[in-house]
Amino acid sequence: MPIRLPRSLPAYDVLSREGVMVMGRSAADHQDIRPLRIGILNLMPKKIQTENQFARLMGATPLQIELTLIRMSEHQARNTAADHMTEFYRTFQEVKDQKFDGLIITGAPIEHLDFEDVTYWNELSEIMDWTQTNVHSTFGVCWGGMAMINHFHGVRKHVLDEKLFGLYRHMNFDPQSPYLRGFSDEMSMPVSRWTEMRKDEIEAAGLPILLHSNEVGPALVEDPEHRAIYVFNHFEYDSDTLAQEYRRDLESNQVQGAEIQLPVNYFPSDDPTKAPPNTWRSHAHLLYGNWISEIYLTTPYNVDEIGLKTTDLRTNTDDVTE
Template sequence: MPIKIPDTLPAFDALVNEGVRVMTETAAIRQDIRPLQIGLLNLMPNKIKTELQMARLLGASPLQIELSLVRIGNHKPKNTPEDHLYAFYETWETAKHRKFDGFIITGTPVETIPFEDVSYWQEMQDILEWTQTNVHSTMNVCWGAMAALYHFHGVPKHQLTEKAFGVYGQKILKPSSPYLNGFSDDFAIPVSRWAQVQAADVAACPELTLLAHSDEKGVCIAEDPRYHRLYVLDHLEYDSTSLADEYFRDIKADVPIKLPFNYFPSDDTTQAPQNRWRSHAHLLLSNWINEMYQTTPFDMSLIGKTGQQADVHQRFESAPAAE
């Protein structure tokens, strides 16, 4: 099934040109199923690019997905036009009355700032608490993962003396995890952050399971299986050129930056980087969606309720047909 997004969203045409199936509202209501409701709290500065990256991965699912774009209410981004935000996003204050099968919280480049000093930290804490009652499964990415690990488990982030920047190999620590189904024994993933989460801090929390880790750059993927929370510290969603864009942006702005590790062929910035993580990005999102589908209640009012059970026999195809 395709992903349902507004047909005027800039990502719509880009996805169609890439061969990703998307659908309009008219086509969606004809199908006799309940789509998975997934929200994207987009904290990234370039929201339009992040929308495309996430929609591309979600749209590869065989299930029908309805994507809702959500933003922090009291923070105005500098790199996204306001008319785009007003046209396609709802604030969390508006969205918080809804239930979601899945909710993605992205990163944002504030990892050098203590959590409590981030201008919207109180609202971020409110959102994290809200996910416990209104969301069945969450995926927290980069700073979003650091924030959730700190809020829910007291896991600290450790500042780095230089930016972790490049494509780093990761070790699979729990190959039996449904989130890692189909993964290679090891895999590479883009890393771009000024802080890390250390494996020892995750291991000290019995409720957490470490799934993938880099000896050089710390935790990559962890989960809290009790609440269907997935923590992804790095950027499988990145495009082939995302690290190059960051590198040349900083060079142009005269910001000190090292060449991204293991990225440009022969470290030659005139050569196009090869994407070695795309298949694992699709695997991770597909596995997350499948696990969500298998466990989320058909009746969305049950999401967040203690002792909720998904009716695996009824499933989503039992929704009444639209008139």
């Protein structure tokens, strides 16, 4: 099944050209099926690029997905045209009375700030609490995942002396996890951050670590109590996203006073003139496909029951959570 997108959204044409199954609203309404309602709270400055990345992964699953793009109510995007934001995005205040099968909270380039110093932290805290009543499963990505694990468990992020930047090997800590179905024992994942979450502090909070790197630390964490998973790195990145960041940093000529380094293990022979091969794409599709599958297997058919009752079709049992 395809992902359901407005035909005028740039991602519609981009994904169609790539062979990803997309469907307009009219055609989707004629299918006798309830699509999964997935929201993306997009905190990234390059909104359209981020839309394409996540829509591409969700469009590869066999389920129909209705995508809702969400923005913070007071924060104004500076890097995306105002008419794009007006046409395709809804503020949190506009959707807060709705229910969603899934929500992705993206990263944001503000990791140098303490959480409480982020201008929209109060509203984001409200959103994270709102997920417990209005969202069946939440996926926090990079800074979004760090914000969620801090909000719900008090786990801190730690500022690093040097940027973690490149393609790093990760180990599969829990092959039996439904989120890692089909995963290899080891895989590569793009990393781009100035902060880290520490393994001992996550384990002290009682949260299972699913993917981990000896070089860059925990990467994927499950939070069963809050029906959430947190990934601190970027499976969703395109092949050239790290290259774009590297060239941006070169042009700015200064990144927090540090010398600009090549992304490690990324360019062939460390030659930035050569196109980097994408070695993480299959695992990216697996992770997001597994997340969508888990939502499908456990979300109530009646969306009004989200946050009140969880029906697990794998065991054919009902768990009332109200």
